[in-house]
Amino acid sequence: MLKVMAVFGTRPEAIKMAPLIKELEKYRGEIECRVTVTAQHREMLDQVLELFGIEPAHDLNIMRQGQNLFDITGRTLYGLRRVLETELPDLVLVHGDTTTTFVAALASFYLQIPVGHVEAGLRTFNKHSPFPEEINRHLTGVLADLNFAPTARARENLLSEGVKSASVFVTGNTVIDALLAVVRPGYRFADPVLNQIDYDNSRVILVTTHRRENLGGPMREIYRALREVTEACPCAEVVFPVHKNPAVRSVVEEELGGLKKVHLIEPMDYQPFVNLVGRSYLVLSDSGGIQEEAPSLGKPVLVLRDTTERPEAVEAGTVKLVGTARNAVAGETMKLLSDQKHYEKMAAAVNPYGDGRAAQRIVRAIRFWSGLSPEKPADFLPAKKHR
Numbered sequence: 001m002l003k004v005m006a007v008f009g010t011r012p013e014a015i016k017m018a019p020l021i022k023e024l025e026k027y028r029g030e031i032e033c034r035v036t037v038t039a040q041h042r043e044m045l046d047q048v049l050e051l052f053g054i055e056p057a058h059d060l061n062i063m064r065q066g067q068n069l070f071d072i073t074g075r076t077l078y079g080l081r082r083v084l085e086t087e088l089p090d091l092v093l094v095h096g097d098t099t100t101t102f103v104a105a106l107a108s109f110y111l112q113i114p115v116g117h118v119e120a121g122l123r124t125f126n127k128h129s130p131f132p133e134e135i136n137r138h139l140t141g142v143l144a145d146l147n148f149a150p151t152a153r154a155r156e157n158l159l160s161e162g163v164k165s166a167s168v169f170v171t172g173n174t175v176i177d178a179l180l181a182v183v184r185p186g187y188r189f190a191d192p193v194l195n196q197i198d199y200d201n202s203r204v205i206l207v208t209t210h211r212r213e214n215l216g217g218p219m220r221e222i223y224r225a226l227r228e229v230t231e232a233c234p235c236a237e238v239v240f241p242v243h244k245n246p247a248v249r250s251v252v253e254e255e256l257g258g259l260k261k262v263h264l265i266e267p268m269d270y271q272p273f274v275n276l277v278g279r280s281y282l283v284l285s286d287s288g289g290i291q292e293e294a295p296s297l298g299k300p301v302l303v304l305r306d307t308t309e310r311p312e313a314v315e316a317g318t319v320k321l322v323g324t325a326r327n328a329v330a331g332e333t334m335k336l337l338s339d340q341k342h343y344e345k346m347a348a349a350v351n352p353y354g355d356g357r358a359a360q361r362i363v364r365a366i367r368f369w370s371g372l373s374p375e376k377p378a379d380f381l382p383a384k385k386h387r
């Protein structure tokens with residue numbers, strides 16, 4: 001029996017690991033899948049565990065209000081030592097670029113446990129942006145024994161850094177597996193505010209912000225741009241699920257609180273959120289995952305960052321990096337609202353990130369690596385652009 005332990009801690013990791021855990025569970029006879037959550041996020045994580053019916057074997061419950069990187073790193077490292085020494089899995093699976101990800105890879109390495117890195121090889125090549133994620137992902141790549149690169153570009157990045165090609169599998173991104181499982185036509189929201197919005201006649205702008213490098217001044221600029229857009233364009237309506245971080249909340253409240261055309265709501269559960277992406281006109285976000293989800297749903301995304309580790313959708317034309325300066329954010333948003341041709345060009349649905357079978361390929365790769373199967377999975381190849 002191959003014992004595999006998935007370790008994650010934040011909401012996006014949980015969303016992207018869920019399809020993989022479900023796929024591993026199909027091989028009960030030969031693979032034992034255990035889940036450990038650090039709970040770097042609490043409420044936001046628990047929603048996803050419940051949606052996908054995942055019951056962790058271990059919960060380190062590390063989150064504290066106002067936690068910093070030292071807190072997360074220290075609590076995770078010591079918490080995982082205990083779990084991994086008791087469980088001694090044959091393989092630890094981590095996802096992406098959070099501090100949970102890097103520390104879980106480090107703890108596994110200290111105990112000489114092989115590590116599989118899901119969503120490996122994304123790079124901005126800027127150590128400070130996103131901070132600390134770029135370095136978290138890089139260091140996890142150095143420690144990993146198996147690298148599941150979502151795209152050919154991510155694979156190239158790893159190979160150029162000297163990662164052995166036999167350890168790299170191009171799988172597509174599991175975010176698309178998750179998306180296909182939860183987006184439904186005619187989906188009804190539980191929140192009445194979201195059902196009352198006239199999606200056909202107004203232009204709904206969905207906004208999210210949480211990145212550490214945007215806290216403070218850059219976020220204030222973004223919110224002022226939003227205020228300008230709603231004042232200038234009568235049809236624009238903003239829906240903004242506000243991240244739980246108090247440092248985000250205070251500035252949002254100061255700049256956007258009480259505005260009629262701006263709906264400030266609690267962070268949404270995953271299923272309503274991606275269904276809302278599907279109903280919105282466009283998305284403004286500093287998140288990574290939304291840059292992968294929205295293009296699949298044919299929605300333009302303006303990325304509120306100066307760098308992205310996801311250039312594929314930028315090249316395909318559905319995602320544009322606009323940074324955080326007020327004029328740029330307001331200008332690009334208004335251009336999308338007023339120039340139909342420009343909008344339609346960006347709204348062409350593309351799927352550079354996956355076909356819904358990434359989890360299958362990852363499990364095949366694990367079975368191949370461990371000797372359970374002689375068959376190496378074929379690489380994921382993106383389909384051509386379509387309307």
Ligand code: UD1
Binds near residue numbers: 044
């Ligand atoms: C973390 C990840 C980031 C990922 C993001 C997704 C790191 C360094 N950052 O950033 O890569 O994109 O998660 O959201 O690993 N909070 C709650 N309840 C929750 C979640 C958060 O109250 O359910 C509050 C806490 O006060 C916490 C703060 O939000 O202190 C920030 O959370 P933290 O995990 O430290 O950083 P994120 O900005 O969420």
